[in-house]
Amino acid sequence: MSDVRRRWNSVLDVLRASPSRLAILVFVALILIFTTLFTTPWAAADRTPTHFADALFTAASVVCVTGLATVDMATHWSVFGKVLIVVGTQIGAVGVLTFASILGLVVTRRLGLRAKLIAAGDSNPLRTHSGAVPEGQAVRLGEVGTLLLTVAVSTLTIEVAIGVLILPSVLAAGYPFWTAVGDAFYYSAMAFTNTGFSPNADGLAPFANDYWFLSMLMVAVVAGSIGFPVIRAVTKQFRTPRRWPIHVKLTLTTSAVLLLVGAVVYTALEASNPRTLGDAGAGHTAFQALFFSTMTRSGGFATIDVQQMHGASLLVTDMLMFIGGGSASTAGGIKVTTLAVLFLAAVAEARGRRSMEAFGRRIPSDVLRVAVAVVLWGATIVAVMTVVLLQITGDSLDRVLFEVISAFATCGLSSGISAELPEAGKYVLAATMFLGRVGTVTIAAALAASQSRQLFRRPEERPIVG
Template sequence: MSEGVRATPHPLRTLGHRLFELFRTVAQNSPSRFAIFVFVGLILIFTGLFSLPIASATGQVTRFADALFTAVSTICVTGLATVNMATQWSPFGHVLIFIGVQIGAMGVLTLASILGLVISRRLGLRAKLLAAGDTNPLRSHGGPVNESQTVRLGDIGALLRVVALSTLVIELVVAILLYPGMLASGIEWNVALWEAPFYAAMAFTNTGFTPNVEGVGAFADNYWVLTVLMGGVFLGSIGFPVIFALRRELWHIRRWPLHTKLTLITTTTLFVLGGLVFLGLEFNNPATLGSLDAADTTMQSFFLSAMTRSGGFSVLNMSELNGSSQIVAMMLMFVGGGSASTAGGIKVTTLAVIALAVWSEAKGRNSTQVFRRRIPSDVLRVALSVLAWGSTIVAVSTVIILQITKADVASVLFDVISGFATVGLSTGLTETLPESAKYVLAVTIVMGRVGTVTLAAAVAATSRSQLYSLPVERPIVG
């Protein structure tokens, strides 16, 4: 070939370069949409993997609707299932579940930030803003990042390291603590070597899948195993920003960020109140706690309170709870856990901010104040938006599934809230759903996991600044 003739680039190399540039452009111009794109892409990949004959215990191809729902529930760390998770999947399928929940636990925005880091070879300002949005969902998406955000931009690199490190360390510790407890319950040592890390991953990621047929019921009288599982669920539900803050200022409570204080106080309060309420409502129900002694009744009440916050493990049959207890469970599931955590729901900080705003309004204050700090009005607007979006998603999904199945209202609402809040508890309805209802519930799970604020930001094409103010007029409210 002469020196004057330029070599023609290979078509595949040109196509790959164009796809790479398109991938990076989308990531830079619309981080929220890019995050959702990554999440949906992972779901489709795992759907294909779950459809493989090697993933099934019978060696047959799993139906598309069940493979898709399992992929959604795995990546979204939900725990709801349309099949028997212990008997449907082969060892390869269980490994897929284990890997999938680890990916999902990282969070859609944190995962997108890491991918952005790989693409750009460095963590640029856009990636930092993206990660900052996940670590503090209470900030206004359209406005600048203010000084009061939970984790500042300079800390994002350290935060991402904490996310990966804390996941590995906590799950390892939980697995080590679970192992002797499983042996005490009669689990063979070689079986416990697999089940202990599996349960540890399901606890910290707040998923609730179980590898054994009996589920957590096999450890119903083993207080050690139940307590360790509750601890793993708690650490996963408080959120990575809280873990990040505690890692730096564990013994200096006054230095804790406001987000950390609100998360820990609200989480603990809901856990204690939930346990006491379940204890009072179920102590005379022979189908649940009525036949147990005082110690077992207390333990199961608080275990249920912890699991309704997004843990998903279940010793009791949810369909046998009193109607009053089911309502309380729905309320706890809808709230969920901490922001940027493996838990779902509208988040405890959302509830805390709304409650504080109501209290401030009752006291006649012009601003919302707590711990000698003022919460800006844009935070309250985002909290109300999250509540409104979450309620709308649950309501629409419930109506559609009710129309499809003609099932009991309480059962449908319970499973829909469980799906939206990525809890995983079920009255038994999910396994009996027709395919069309499975798709509806799967979409609900994705919308709940991705986050209502992120979803709203992705729908909006751009954020435009308004450089003028309209005349004020007050409508009558209340």
């Protein structure tokens, strides 16, 4: 008995010492719990147990805030099932460890050092990767308690505000009052968490020409995708943008550029396509292009049929989804700051400079190593899963690649193959969602049992690159 207890304590010590392993364990446990709940008769609208593969896929999509589905999310689930969906997306959106830290803060009104370390690791992947980070990073250890309060307050405030603002549009669409109230706050929660589920079978069709409703969804998606450290910095130092950390400036600048470039590209590529954006005026086309570009951040909503888009547009969407949103946000992907760091490294190399610089600050080289690792792991996961899913489904490469990237980046836009997947394909795509949400840096850090200190340096020799 003592031997079993000793082994159990050793396992707990390993998990406590590694937030990355704890994150993986908690996410797995949550997915299994929600899978069990989704298989119960009470979760389905027709009171029949949901098939295990569909329940697991839905649980992974909910907890990982992806938005892909193998069943009709609007009609398949009962009120209890939809409540599970909202609760699961809230937990998955703010990060399981951050959510646990918020509960701990509410209960104890203070955070211990270990809880702060875990929460800091969840909000800043560099801490998970290599321990302490420079003071210039977005979230300092002493500020974690404030960050957690920002997460809780901003989530509640934004979702309630957006729900209230879009309620008139839902009522104007002809829904009964209490149904409209439920749908409005459901849309708000799905937009801020960047999930993209719709409470009605028609999706966004009733609101395709409601610019106010669609604009509020875009605001919620952007607010959720820029990250809680950015929200905190902007609200705290709104009048002094020069004092914003470099993480905030890079996130906002890169996100804005990607949104505008995406809108221009979609307008140029789809303006001649009558099945998507080519059947309306220039103003409507430009607005819908901006809306779709915003949804590639990880929002998952769509007013057009993705399956009818040109192949070039699908490829552009693949790239935008793979990039995703901001770090420590509800969005997925490799993150916009990762792209910004790689771009800055390329610029520094072209200019012959040894260090990366932006907004009057120098970015250390270890950030570049993490950025390269994130892109490499992300590309590897997408490539492997695409090959496996191609073998299982026999579908075309463009559709399968689109679906895999959407799952990895927890975006939720679909080429239409999720609903047609065989059972093995559902498991593959569920695993892709899990790997994308937990994060490539967390996976890499968890695979390393320990970090040994190297006390020597080998002779240097340069290979030929390029």
